[in-house]
Amino acid sequence: MSSENHRTRVGAQRRERTRLLLLKSALQVLSKKGPDATVIDDVIAVAGLSRGTFYNHFRTANDLLLALANAMSDEVLAVLKPVVLAFDDPVHRFSMGTRLYMRVAVQYPAWGRFITNVGANIVMRGQHFDENVTRDLTLAFERKRIITPNLLVARTIVMGSIIYGIETMLSEPPQEEFSENIVATFLRGMGMPAGEADQIAYMQLPNIGPITGSIFSTLPKPRSTTVAIKQVHAAKPRRSGARPGKGT
Template sequence: MDDPSRNAGLPPLPAPLAAAFVAAAGGGGKRERTQAALVLAAVNVFCARGVAGATVQEVAQVAGMTPATVYNHFASKEALIERVALALAEGLSRAIGSSHAGVEDGAERMAIGQRRFLWLAAEAPAWALLLLDVGRANPTLGGLLQVYPLADLRLGLKQKRFKVPNEAAAMDAISGICMTGMQTVALGLAPPKHDIAIATVVLRALGMEAAEAAEVAKRPLPPLLTAEPEPGAAAAKRGRAPARRS
């Protein structure tokens, strides 16, 4: 399958995730198409220069527009970063989260999610580093990325698969281990089967016994299918603060 991100001039990305991201970036009317073009241009610039080093002028140049056009759609660089964050969450995160929709075991769902994000780091390191960079620059993305692991954590607790003293602390452990693992893989510093090792460590941190955690972590991954974003979902979330953790 062709990679839609290449057609948009973006760094290579596995086709199901590329299709999901391009769809989440926007479309429809003229204003939405212009915003989508600016989001795709911002991704190019952020990947090349880093979020902190990128400028609105550079994004405008890559998009073939004027800085005034950018500001007509996004009041500030921070607003543009947030729109990129929403597209990343609606595209990459939702596609990854949807890949284990049919799995009933909360522990297995957690392992799949961890391994998929490390798989992303191996297959598309530029996108993994972008995800981490945007997450540091905009807290909205962090909140949106927590939706799926939080649901899996709560399911595992309900099923008595996990034992944790505190939900918020457990989420910090899940996020911290996964993000550090993604960076290690994306930078080419990880040993073989690092995704399985990371998933095992996360399950152990959530209270599973070593043998059981290792068995669950190495189960075959389900197919990754394109997950279409919900109509208007990104627009509806625009400007919304991330949900507070209980």
């Protein structure tokens, strides 16, 4: 019995290593080609595996992207969760979680571009981050911290702002306190007094350190958000008349 358990355990570990290799290889391909040009042959070539091995783990390229989104998001949330849940007020949790999530996306541009290029239906909708935001918005509404005629509308505004906000931070000239402005604008629009909205939106963010999950550990080490944004834009031709500002 112990021998069978050992073989089962070893087989499960081997399967998980192969799955992780496919996920890491997919991220490499995505970083070079983008999601529209990524095909299964590219992934298995980078991984050094057979097509049959790929299909033992994923049915389609879309399944692979969904698994990669889940895995990377969970690695981020594993670091953010204890920081966010330290706050009892759901509005404080919402502000802290949203801004930290956007910061990580800029500090790790490969992750940020994956979020914005693949699409909300894979990266956000139904994922743990979406569930956390929905939880905090619902509690904030129940406690009368925000006012909205429709929580689904509030959630849609928030999630859309996060994805488009990350894309803006990675593609447009740096904007000062961009994620803070997004949170403050949302809270004001949901009926919170301007002073309180600004105070919550501009709470000092902690230094959470690097994301140390299996996939994120393969990415270049993060720099400060300001430096990361400047590096993203350094290789891009500056638009006529555009003047860079401070990083978020």
